[in-house]
Amino acid sequence: MSPPDLRLLRCGDTEAWDEAFRWLWPVAFAVAELKLAHFLPGDVEDVAIETLEEIVDKMREVKCVEELKPLAASIAHNLAVSRLRERFAKKRGAGQTESLEALQSDGSDSDELAEDVSPLAALEQTELADLLAVVQSELNADQRALLGDFFLRGLSYEEIGRKHGLAIGTVGVYLKRGLEAIRKLGARHPKLMKEVEAFLR
Amino acid sequence: MNGMNDQQFHDLAMKVIARQATEAERAELDSLLTGNPELKAEFERLRADVRIGMELLPVVAATEATAPEFPAYAGERLQTKVRQTLGANPQLAKEAESARGWAWRLWLGLATVTAVIVTLLIPSLVRPPTALIQVAMLDTTGATRGDATNEVAVLQEMWQKSTVQNFTGNAELEAWEKAWPSETQRSAAKIVYDRAAGEVRVSVRRQKEIIQKSFTLERDLTAALKQAKAFIDEQTTR
Numbered sequence: 001m002s003p004p005d006l007r008l009l010r011c012g013d014t015e016a017w018d019e020a021f022r023w024l025w026p027v028a029f030a031v032a033e034l035k036l037a038h039f040l041p042g043d044v045e046d047v048a049i050e051t052l053e054e055i056v057d058k059m060r061e062v063k064c065v066e067e068l069k070p071l072a073a074s075i076a077h078n079l080a081v082s083r084l085r086e087r088f089a090k091k092r093g094a095g096q097t098e099s100l101e102a103l104q105s106d107g108s109d110s111d112e113l114a115e116d117v118s119p120l121a122a123l124e125q126t127e128l129a130d131l132l133a134v135v136q137s138e139l140n141a142d143q144r145a146l147l148g149d150f151f152l153r154g155l156s157y158e159e160i161g162r163k164h165g166l167a168i169g170t171v172g173v174y175l176k177r178g179l180e181a182i183r184k185l186g187a188r189h190p191k192l193m194k195e196v197e198a199f200l201r
Numbered sequence: 202m203n204g205m206n207d208q209q210f211h212d213l214a215m216k217v218i219a220r221q222a223t224e225a226e227r228a229e230l231d232s233l234l235t236g237n238p239e240l241k242a243e244f245e246r247l248r249a250d251v252r253i254g255m256e257l258l259p260v261v262a263a264t265e266a267t268a269p270e271f272p273a274y275a276g277e278r279l280q281t282k283v284r285q286t287l288g289a290n291p292q293l294a295k296e297a298e299s300a301r302g303w304a305w306r307l308w309l310g311l312a313t314v315t316a317v318i319v320t321l322l323i324p325s326l327v328r329p330p331t332a333l334i335q336v337a338m339l340d341t342t343g344a345t346r347g348d349a350t351n352e353v354a355v356l357q358e359m360w361q362k363s364t365v366q367n368f369t370g371n372a373e374l375e376a377w378e379k380a381w382p383s384e385t386q387r388s389a390a391k392i393v394y395d396r397a398a399g400e401v402r403v404s405v406r407r408q409k410e411i412i413q414k415s416f417t418l419e420r421d422l423t424a425a426l427k428q429a430k431a432f433i434d435e436q437t438t439r
Contacts, residue, residue: 001267012287014280021279025271030263049275053282073264120256135261148258151251156221157212172212179250186253196249196256 003065010059020068021052027069028052028076035080035118043083051076067129070136074129081121119195127189134185143178150175205233210240214247332405332437333382333389337366339374340396349396352422356394359426381406388437392429394422401425405436412436 001023008016025048032047054075055068062068120128139147142164149155149163150171157171166174186193205213210233216222217230234241336356340349356365368374374393382389391404401416414432416425 010287012283014283017280017283018276021276022271025275026266026268027264029269030266031260034259034263045272045275049278052275052279056279056282056286059287069264073260077260118256119252120260131257132261132264135257136264139261144258144261147254148262150215151219151255152258154219154221169208172208172215175215176208176211179247179254182254182257183246183250185257186250192253193249196252200245200248200252 003068006062006065017056020055024052024055024068024072027072031073031076032080035077036083040083040087043080047076047079047083050079054079067133070129070132071125073132074123074125077118077128078121078125081118119192119199122191122195123189127191131185131189131192135182138185139178139181143174143181146171146174147178147182210243211247214244215251218248218251332433333384333387334360334363334392334433335366335377335382335389336360336363336392336394337368337374337377338394338396339368339371341369341371342396352394352396355422355426356392359423359430360392378404390433390437392426392433394426401429403429403432405433407436 001019004016004020004023005013009020028048028051029044032044032051033041036044036047051072055072058071058075062071120131123131135144146160146164149160150157155163157168160166160171161168164171186196213222213226213230213233216226222230230244234244336359338349338353338356342349353365353367357363366377368377378391378393381391388408389406393402393404394400395402399418401418401422403414403416405412414429416428416432418425
């Protein structure tokens, strides 16, 4: 599916928007599902639709069509995090707001909830969208796959080596380089670093 | 670093952070970090890097998702939003329509130009290879005379890629005239300048057909050869 024509989108062309909605839906849905699948699976589609509505609102600020997918991901992420916070606040009693640190120290399922809220929520939508786009361009697919295998899927060096046809020593070198790239990206976002440090304390 | 290099420390730290380390490895890292604030700070930075990576990577992966399909029920709600937010801009709509019209015109124009170019190119692309030309002169009076030598040069000048054969007897010439090249797909022509008869005889083989024509030397040899050449070109480029 090819990206929609930005000029047609800006002037509200129905066909162009149909195309854009089909193009952006998988992104909005996948990010919403990532954040909400555990606690609020019934809200995933709602958040994805709200994401696309917000894209319509922001259309005049978008400079090129390549910005749209990272922006959709960023909007979906932050909307999903808001829903998680609302849910937590309701559980705690109406009108109360909680910091992420409080969520973390709460115990029971709130620890998991805090895990799902994520320090990325500290970033503004456009800032997060930029960061996502930069990660896509600066960390290649192989590096991302390797990091994901180790930290997200819990594979050992040996298992990763077998999966990707690499020597164990090479796996370590690749992971190190990947993390160095992430460190450089993180350094450009002090708010994110601060939030992460708070998470890790 | 207690005999441990940077990569080894990194690997050990990674295992501990990913909770894949054994008790012994964990103890080894603890002993490395104890009393080494610099290394401890590096370990904390690595934990932060990992945390950022763990947050970012799934979202980046989701950004590249291509499924599921957009649900039809959401279309009307979203198009209403589009109309409310962006729909009331006839000037922009007109510009976009115009841009779309131009795009179509551009494509149509390009398609037309392409069609014309292809039409013009096809004949040149499918044109058969140039005819094989063989040239001979029959000089029953002998080839040593000065005039005959000049005439060979004229023949050679007209068909520079061919070698002019010189025959002094009819029998040899006839044998040469009957010996066509074996490459039957390619047209061929034999040109014989008969000095005694004062004519240029041309035989053109096109597929299996042999076409013959004679040109008498009314003015000079060059004029007759030009006529012969024109005839060959006409027959072989049909």
